[in-house]
Amino acid sequence: MNNLLLRFSKTDRMVFIGHLDLLKVFQTAVRRAGLAAAYSKGFNPHMLLTFALPLPLGAAGYDEHALLVTERGETDAAARLNRAMPDGLKITESRMLDENEKPNAAARVAAADYSAEIIAPQNLAEQIAKLLSSEKILIEKKSKSKTETADIKPLIHYVKTDGEKIFMRLAAGSAKHLNPTSVLNLICDGYADVTRLRLLSENRGEFGPLFL
Amino acid sequence: MKRDCMTEKKILLQTEKPGRYIGNEINISKKNPREAAVRFAFCFPDVYEVGMSHLGMQIIYSMLNAESGFYCERAFMPWTDYRPDPLCSLETDSPLGVFDFLGFTMQYELGATNALEMLSMAHVPLLASDRDDKNPLVCAGGPCVCNPEPLADFFDFFYIGEAETVLVNILSLYAEHKKNGGKRREFLHKINGLDGVYVPSLKKEGAVVKKVYAADLDAAHFPCKPLVPLIEAVHNRAVVELARGCARGCRFCQAGYIYRPMRERSPDTLFAQAANILDCTGYEEISLASLSASDYSNFLPFADRLLEYTQPRRVNISLPSLRANAESLAVLEKTQRVRKSSLTVAPEAGSQRLRDAINKNLTEDEILDGCRMAFESGFDKIKLYFMSGLPTETDADCIEIARLSEKIVDQYYTLPKEKRRRQVSVNVSVSCFVPKPHTPFEREAQATAEQFAHKHRLIKNAIRKKQIAFKYHDAEASILEGIIARGGRELGRVILRAWELGARFDGWTEKFDPAVWRRAFDETGIDPVYFAHRARGPDKPQPWDFVDMGVGKIFLAGEREKAYAGITTPDCKNNCSNCGACFNE
Ligand code: SF4
Numbered sequence: 074m075n076n077l078l079l080r081f082s083k084t085d086r087m088v089f090i091g092h093l094d095l096l097k098v099f100q101t102a103v104r105r106a107g108l109a110a111a112y113s114k115g116f117n118p119h120m121l122l123t124f125a126l127p128l129p130l131g132a133a134g135y136d137e138h139a140l141l142v143t144e145r146g147e148t149d150a151a152a153r154l155n156r157a158m159p160d161g162l163k164i165t166e167s168r169m170l171d172e173n174e175k176p177n178a179a180a181r182v183a184a185a186d187y188s189a190e191i192i193a194p195q196n197l198a199e200q201i202a203k204l205l206s207s208e209k210i211l212i213e214k215k216s217k218s219k220t221e222t223a224d225i226k227p228l229i230h231y232v233k234t235d236g237e238k239i240f241m242r243l244a245a246g247s248a249k250h251l252n253p254t255s256v257l258n259l260i261c262d263g264y265a266d267v268t269r270l271r272l273l274s275e276n277r278g279e280f281g282p283l284f285l
Numbered sequence: 286m287k288r289d290c291m292t293e294k295k296i297l298l299q300t301e302k303p304g305r306y307i308g309n310e311i312n313i314s315k316k317n318p319r320e321a322a323v324r325f326a327f328c329f330p331d332v333y334e335v336g337m338s339h340l341g342m343q344i345i346y347s348m349l350n351a352e353s354g355f356y357c358e359r360a361f362m363p364w365t366d367y368r369p370d371p372l373c374s375l376e377t378d379s380p381l382g383v384f385d386f387l388g389f390t391m392q393y394e395l396g397a398t399n400a401l402e403m404l405s406m407a408h409v410p411l412l413a414s415d416r417d418d419k420n421p422l423v424c425a426g427g428p429c430v431c432n433p434e435p436l437a438d439f440f441d442f443f444y445i446g447e448a449e450t451v452l453v454n455i456l457s458l459y460a461e462h463k464k465n466g467g468k469r470r471e472f473l474h475k476i477n478g479l480d481g482v483y484v485p486s487l488k489k490e491g492a493v494v495k496k497v498y499a500a501d502l503d504a505a506h507f508p509c510k511p512l513v514p515l516i517e518a519v520h521n522r523a524v525v526e527l528a529r530g531c532a533r534g535c536r537f538c539q540a541g542y543i544y545r546p547m548r549e550r551s552p553d554t555l556f557a558q559a560a561n562i563l564d565c566t567g568y569e570e571i572s573l574a575s576l577s578a579s580d581y582s583n584f585l586p587f588a589d590r591l592l593e594y595t596q597p598r599r600v601n602i603s604l605p606s607l608r609a610n611a612e613s614l615a616v617l618e619k620t621q622r623v624r625k626s627s628l629t630v631a632p633e634a635g636s637q638r639l640r641d642a643i644n645k646n647l648t649e650d651e652i653l654d655g656c657r658m659a660f661e662s663g664f665d666k667i668k669l670y671f672m673s674g675l676p677t678e679t680d681a682d683c684i685e686i687a688r689l690s691e692k693i694v695d696q697y698y699t700l701p702k703e704k705r706r707r708q709v710s711v712n713v714s715v716s717c718f719v720p721k722p723h724t725p726f727e728r729e730a731q732a733t734a735e736q737f738a739h740k741h742r743l744i745k746n747a748i749r750k751k752q753i754a755f756k757y758h759d760a761e762a763s764i765l766e767g768i769i770a771r772g773g774r775e776l777g778r779v780i781l782r783a784w785e786l787g788a789r790f791d792g793w794t795e796k797f798d799p800a801v802w803r804r805a806f807d808e809t810g811i812d813p814v815y816f817a818h819r820a821r822g823p824d825k826p827q828p829w830d831f832v833d834m835g836v837g838k839i840f841l842a843g844e845r846e847k848a849y850a851g852i853t854t855p856d857c858k859n860n861c862s863n864c865g866a867c868f869n870e
Contacts, residue, residue, distance in 0.1 A: 087515075088294075089303035094516045101311070101513060101567030112599065131298045157567070159309050159515060192291055264295040 087161030308375030347508035381407035446496030635685030674732035687747035725844035
């Protein structure tokens with residue numbers, strides 16, 4: 074099996090394109106670029122393309138990850154794909170994974186770093202200090218059938234500010250995930266412009282990149 | 286980030302689909318608008334997903350942008366949850382008011398209020414008579430403008446027929462005119478009288494406007510690098526156009542007459558275009574467009590040749606207009622990578638008598654055989670399209686819709702038991718017949734809402750099998766469609782009033798409000814009954830008489846006579862019936 078790792082950024086107008094549409098944009102780009110993508114078997118074969126973690130609609134991302142299974146080793150995939158991509162999507166790095174590297178982008182995600190901008194920032198430092206001083210941070214989580222309260226404090230690794238912007242590291246991935254807007258709603262009112270700066274894996278309490 | 290930029294972002298994110306408003310598609314044309322001699326905004330009076338699936342848009346966009354001096358940009362009607370001020374183009378975010386031309390495509394009569402709303406969002410005066418040299422020239426094309434009169438107040442000029450033949454010429458004339466500092470009035474005089482051009486403000490009694498069309502499709506421009514939307518559109522697929530026009534001559538079908546004569550693209554051209562388009566779009570599906578794909582000469586060899594190309598590339602072929610016969614089903618079987626379980630058949634009328642009257646050359650045996658073969662090859666859902674309110678239709682004809690649908694269900698049970706894996710379902714969809722200009726039925730009275738309701742009840746009560754689901758279309762919207770289609774210039778006042786009263790997206794069932802239109806008719810003193818439900822005598826002049834769409838008036842009148850006598854007219858591919866479309870030089 075050949076696994077092609079794609080690191081990419083999603084910025085500018087592309088922040089308005091949701092995850093399912095992004096998947097289609099990638100699929101057609103792979104075909105336009107002429108990469109030898111592998112497909113699933115069965116009646117309705119689909120391209121073997123997966124993403125580490127969907128970005129929320131409206132958020133930019135600077136260190137997103139996708140994995141494509143290919144029929145052969147591809148060289149120069151970043152340059153070829155970039156010629157086929159719309160503005161605002163840029164492959165920043167591409168390489169074939171080694172034999173011993175597990176192609177499990179999604180499972181590696183443990184946390185993510187975010188920055189957020191607010192239309193009219195006010196007393197951000199104070200608000201953050203107040204939030205973090207409480208023993209538990211309870212929020213309501215709505216699911217289809219019921220509403221539950223959950224303590225999100227353990228999912229917050231840090232929240233800080235330079236007075237203008239907010240910076241956060243939050244649990245992310247399939248096991249434990251905290252949405253950045255859940256935290257931002259507790260700090261400020263109104264719209265916040267969110268950027269996901271990087272995706273992180275965890276190894277014995279240390280955070281590091283998804284793939285070295 | 287700038288604050289107003291963030292506010293804009295926030296507003297977009299609150300809309301249902303922000304991706305509609307950002308442009309940035311694959312194969313978008315990027316030019317410097319300041320260097321363009323002529324700026325043309327292609328305006329589509331419906332939402333983005335609908336407009337992006339429209340082949341005509343792709344053709345015009347690609348054709349105009351192939352010229353170095355022109356820059357064609359796009360604008361679509363924003364959905365009701367977003368009202369930009371002003372409305373801007375997707376390519377360069379330019380307010381529509383700064384363009385030289387705003388070119389609308391009028392695909393559907395009920396899109397008229399959306400066109401007005403787009404002009405209003407662009408701060409361009411709605412009435413052509415209120416515009417001056419600071420405003421863009423506002424023009425329109427598309428099937429609706431084969432009777433341009435109801436829209437005549439709002440447009441500076443119309444292009445009638447296939448735009449690819451006149452538009453470049455018009456824009457070149459304009460570039461020249463603009464360079465010499467010419468005024469808009471003089472320009473309109475200059476293009477008035479060109480084939481296919483109609484300037485309502487310069488209309489002369491007795492003058493005829495002749496449609497233009499591409500005589501040779503192989504030479505006509507085709508978009509080989511079409512725009513690929515970033516969000517899901519109505520269709521996300523490549524398109525090649527097998528043929529234009531149709532030789533069958535179904536008497537209710539406007540497209541069948543206004544796009545005559547039937548012209549085909551050669552297999553070589555189509556094949557080259559298909560390969561090209563697939564390469565630069567990355568699509569996994571290609572649609573073979575035409576009014577009747579199975580009528581394309583040598584369809585099977587062409588489909589085979591295309592399959593050889595598409596199969597190793599995992600590309601599906603879709604055939605939107607296939608007749609249910611053995612040959613077509615064989616092609617379907619081969620082309621569909623993913624087996625679709627549902628097949629569409631359009632008998633249009635329930636009884637053979639009425640099918641003969643409307644010249645739908647399809648016998649009951651052909652319909653039943655087609656459905657049986659479809660069941661045999663694994664389909665278990667059939668969609669049936671019928672029309673109600675057709676000329677000469679009786680209650681007995683309506684009940685025949687139910688009978689025919691039941692016979693189709695019975696066909697399923699002629700299959701041996703082991704082949705009937707699932708419950709069969711037959712979906713019967715009945716639309717309301719709308720008489721259209723330039724067809725044999727252009728002078729018929731349309732059924733009233735009460736008559737339609739009566740017919741729909743008859744059909745519904747006559748269906749006794751539980752495998753049949755019955756659906757019918759809204760009569761009031763169809764009646765309004767008919768009124769606008771066959772109206773005169775006075776209809777412009779109604780359309781304007783309806784827009785003032787808030788009518789938008791009238792073609793969308795959930796947005797259409799008949800009460801608003803009733804009020805608009807009331808307040809303008811125009812009687813809808815007069816336009817909809819009156820039979821127009823054979824000698825009475827009609828608002829669209831001055832438009833020559835190729836097919837002759839005498840031929841149309843003759844076809845109407847034959848309809849009432851139950852006489853069919855053969856397919857004209859091998860059997861010319863002298864309609865006039867081919868000798869219109
Ligand atoms: S002139 Fe004859 S061949 Fe041509 S479109 Fe009319 S009927 Fe068909």
